[in-house]
Amino acid sequence: xxxxxxxxxxxxxxxxxxxxxxxxxxxxxxxxxxxxxxxxxxxxxxxxxxxxxxxxxxxxxxxxxxxxxxxxxxxxxxxxxxxxxxxxxxxxxxxxxxxxxxxxxxxxxxxxxxxxxxxxxxxxxxxxxxxxxxxxxxxxxxxxxxxxxxxxxxxxxxxxxxxxxxxxxxxxxxxxxxxxxxxxxxxxxxxxxxxxxxxxxxxxxxxxxxxxxxxxxxxxxxxxxxxxxxxxxxxxxxxxxxxxxxxxxxxxxxxxxxxxxxxxxxxxxxxxxxxxxxxxxxxxxxxxxxxx
Numbered sequence: 001x002x003x004x005x006x007x008x009x010x011x012x013x014x015x016x017x018x019x020x021x022x023x024x025x026x027x028x029x030x031x032x033x034x035x036x037x038x039x040x041x042x043x044x045x046x047x048x049x050x051x052x053x054x055x056x057x058x059x060x061x062x063x064x065x066x067x068x069x070x071x072x073x074x075x076x077x078x079x080x081x082x083x084x085x086x087x088x089x090x091x092x093x094x095x096x097x098x099x100x101x102x103x104x105x106x107x108x109x110x111x112x113x114x115x116x117x118x119x120x121x122x123x124x125x126x127x128x129x130x131x132x133x134x135x136x137x138x139x140x141x142x143x144x145x146x147x148x149x150x151x152x153x154x155x156x157x158x159x160x161x162x163x164x165x166x167x168x169x170x171x172x173x174x175x176x177x178x179x180x181x182x183x184x185x186x187x188x189x190x191x192x193x194x195x196x197x198x199x200x201x202x203x204x205x206x207x208x209x210x211x212x213x214x215x216x217x218x219x220x221x222x223x224x225x226x227x228x229x230x231x232x233x234x235x236x237x238x239x240x241x242x243x244x245x246x247x248x249x250x251x252x253x254x255x256x257x258x259x260x261x262x263x264x265x266x267x268x269x270x271x272x273x274x275x276x277x278x279x280x281x282x283x284x285x286x287x288x289x290x291x292x
Contacts, residue, residue, distance in 0.1 A: 038221025
């Protein structure tokens with residue numbers, strides 16, 4: 001049973017990583033906490049649902065459509081919501097993204113109602129039996145493997161491409177990046193676009209396992225905040241480790257103490273911050289240094 005729980009937790013954590021990477025990338029580069037991140041994920045769930053309902057497109061294949069649409073959505077969010085508030089007090093940035101969050105929730109409620117919707121593919125209820133005690137959900141394996149592949153592509157992009165290196169440069173020292181001829185505002189736009197694309201992808205991978213409804217993003221944004229701060233603000237390796245930890249905690253407590261399923265990672269989160277205030281991989285002043 002323990003091995004079964006551990007496998008399920010790791011598979012779940014892989015998708016949490018993808019959602020959290022987008023959040024930590026936006027904060028690490030633009031220094032803006034995106035409170036609408038969960039609603040972006042929720043829209044990704046809805047888009048994938050409608051692609052499946054209308055065109056019978058499998059959620060895994062739908063990512064080819066989700067990526068460009070949510071990158072465009074992220075750039076629009078930067079241009080019309082984040083950029084006007086960059087030089088304003090931090091409280092203005094908080095209310096700007098929080099207001100966008102409420103707007104997207106109510107827009108989803110207006111367009112699609114409060115009904116719960118999900119995607120049931122041919123493998124949704126299929127499990128691979130490894131032993132009499134261990135079986136693995138195929139849908140979770142598909143989501144986990146796809147998340148790892150997307151994460152690998154993102155890491156290669158950040159390490160090997162000019163835009164990726166420029167994103168890292170801006171996150172480390174925006175003034176020096178400007179002196180080197182990098183357009184900081186354009187890099188901000190790319191970072192927010194990529195972050196929203198990651199959130200939309202996470203929604204596409206989660207819809208076969210969860211229900212889409214207008215406030216579905218609330219729980220996921222809370223999980224993403226826990227993952228990001230637990231691993232260390234702005235730390236991409238920290239977000240990876242944090243996602244696996246949260247997935248394991250949710251899986252373990254869901255079996256042994258279901259009443260504490262959601263509270264478990266918040267309790268662990270508080271304990272870790274008491275011991276390491278900057279998170280597992282965080283450093284002091286990460287809010288100024290950005291993503292690493």
